[in-house]
Amino acid sequence: MLQPARSVRSRWILSLLVATSVSLLTLDFRGFGPLQTVQNGARGVAEPVVGAVVSATRPVRNAWSGIADYDRVSRENSELREELAELRAQDVSRDNAEHQLDEILAQQGIETASSIERVLSRVVAGPVANLDNTLRIDKGSDDGLRPDMAVVAGAGLVGRISSVTADRAVVELVDSRNFNIGVRLVGATAQTTYLARGQGPGRPLVLEGEVDPVPGLVDGGQLVTSGLDRSVFPPDIPVGRISGTGIAPGSPPPVTLPGTGEPRPLEEVQVSLLVDPRQLSFVTVLLWQPGD
Amino acid sequence: MDAVNARAIALVARLVAVLIPLAIVQIAVVSQIRLFGAAPDLLLALALSVGVVGGPDRGGRVGFAAGLAYDVFLTTPLGLSALVYTLAAYSVGLFQLPLTTHPRWWKVGSVAIATVAAVLLWSAAGLMIGQDQLLGMALGRIALVEGLANATIALPMLRIAAWLYTPRIPERAIV
Numbered sequence: 001m002l003q004p005a006r007s008v009r010s011r012w013i014l015s016l017l018v019a020t021s022v023s024l025l026t027l028d029f030r031g032f033g034p035l036q037t038v039q040n041g042a043r044g045v046a047e048p049v050v051g052a053v054v055s056a057t058r059p060v061r062n063a064w065s066g067i068a069d070y071d072r073v074s075r076e077n078s079e080l081r082e083e084l085a086e087l088r089a090q091d092v093s094r095d096n097a098e099h100q101l102d103e104i105l106a107q108q109g110i111e112t113a114s115s116i117e118r119v120l121s122r123v124v125a126g127p128v129a130n131l132d133n134t135l136r137i138d139k140g141s142d143d144g145l146r147p148d149m150a151v152v153a154g155a156g157l158v159g160r161i162s163s164v165t166a167d168r169a170v171v172e173l174v175d176s177r178n179f180n181i182g183v184r185l186v187g188a189t190a191q192t193t194y195l196a197r198g199q200g201p202g203r204p205l206v207l208e209g210e211v212d213p214v215p216g217l218v219d220g221g222q223l224v225t226s227g228l229d230r231s232v233f234p235p236d237i238p239v240g241r242i243s244g245t246g247i248a249p250g251s252p253p254p255v256t257l258p259g260t261g262e263p264r265p266l267e268e269v270q271v272s273l274l275v276d277p278r279q280l281s282f283v284t285v286l287l288w289q290p291g292d
Numbered sequence: 293m294d295a296v297n298a299r300a301i302a303l304v305a306r307l308v309a310v311l312i313p314l315a316i317v318q319i320a321v322v323s324q325i326r327l328f329g330a331a332p333d334l335l336l337a338l339a340l341s342v343g344v345v346g347g348p349d350r351g352g353r354v355g356f357a358a359g360l361a362y363d364v365f366l367t368t369p370l371g372l373s374a375l376v377y378t379l380a381a382y383s384v385g386l387f388q389l390p391l392t393t394h395p396r397w398w399k400v401g402s403v404a405i406a407t408v409a410a411v412l413l414w415s416a417a418g419l420m421i422g423q424d425q426l427l428g429m430a431l432g433r434i435a436l437v438e439g440l441a442n443a444t445i446a447l448p449m450l451r452i453a454a455w456l457y458t459p460r461i462p463e464r465a466i467v
Contacts, residue, residue, distance in 0.1 A: 200428020
């Protein structure tokens with residue numbers, strides 16, 4: 001049992017440490033400049049070292065991933081081979097159509113995602129804690145990156161820049177809980193826009209609220225960023241495909257409201273991401289901010 | 293007093309020499325190697341190990357330093373890990389039985405159970421300060437897996453903790 005004096009001293013030490021931690025939290029919340037400067041400085045010093053260690057240990061981590069994720073990777077490989085074969089058949093006509101569209105829009109002075117200046121970055125680290133859902137990339141403010149810039153990979157949206165140092169940036173992933181994106185349904189006859197919300201790592205997004213089953217809102221329907229006024233993302237970045245509606249392309253909605261025969265609004269419409277943000281080696285940052 | 297100051301400086305030097313490489317290895321290597329969606333936490337394991345072998349005061353101090361070192365790299369508010377690691381390492385030190393030696397299974401079990409509690413405490417504290425993204429994570433599974441993962445590295449961490457604080461020297465002589 002502790003002596004009384006030692007017990008008092010022990011509680012005093014604990015109180016001091018807890019008070020210091022709470023003070024740091026308070027200062028961080030208030031955006032205390034010197035504290036953020038110190039934190040950024042410490043990150044700036046440490047992250048190149050971290051990057052070097054990441055590069056040196058990549059074979060070890062890849063070997064571990066190969067062992068731990070073998071079944072999933074093997075299954076995914078087969079699915080991707082089939083999908084690639086289908087896509088190759090559509091490549092030529094799609095590229096031609098995109099090129100013509102970009103030319104037309106550029107002539108009209110309308111900006112598209114493909115016309116935005118971009119920076120290619122290597123992913124140097126995935127989530128650095130078990131309760132973290134971010135990536136670290138090897139570009140920073142010296143390369144033009146700023147907070148809230150969109151991050152994409154070949155197939156679609158990955159996330160947005162959450163913090164930046166001179167030569168590193170942290171990307172918040174699109175499937176983070178409460179990550180909100182304004183999206184638009186591709187090919188819909190009306191200009192239908194929704195709010196897609198993240199539900200947590202590895203889980204599909206969900207369209208906010210009840211969704212009217214308009215034509216095109218079917219399983220497999222594609223969603224892109226809406227780019228509406230004050231949106232943090234530029235327009236037309238692919239986001240994902242609709243899933244879980246139970247409505248196949250060309251089929252009517254399965255459930256109608258009694259009496260009226262009108263289709264019942266859909267709930268919990270899920271959006272499967274086009275990109276698995278945790279399997280990326282390279283990403284592209286769009287140097288675009290709202291108001292640009 | 294000179295001898296006390298020299299020991300204090302040597303202790304701080306040992307602590308820095310351990311914490312900085314551990315933080316880098318945790319961020320660069322260990323956090324990228326996951327099983328069932330979770331990885332060990334070297335810094336938390338070290339802080340808890342110091343609590344187990346050195347008592348609550350030492351555990352609290354090392355927990356604070358280790359948590360702060362981790363907070364620098366995280367996007368969550370600075371001070372969150374420092375607060376939780378302090379409380380966890382202090383608490384695990386309080387709950388050690390007043391024996392001169394502990395059986396190995398007791399020490400490893402203490403680290404594992406305290407890890408689970410620390411992860412849940414970290415999540416609760418994070419939610420209280422508005423980190424809603426935690427709601428989308430499988431907190432129970434992550435806490436359990438991290439607890440088991442830390443149990444596997446507990447023995448080397450306990451050795452490092454013992455090296456940091458030589459038990460024969462009374463704590464009063466060590467700042």
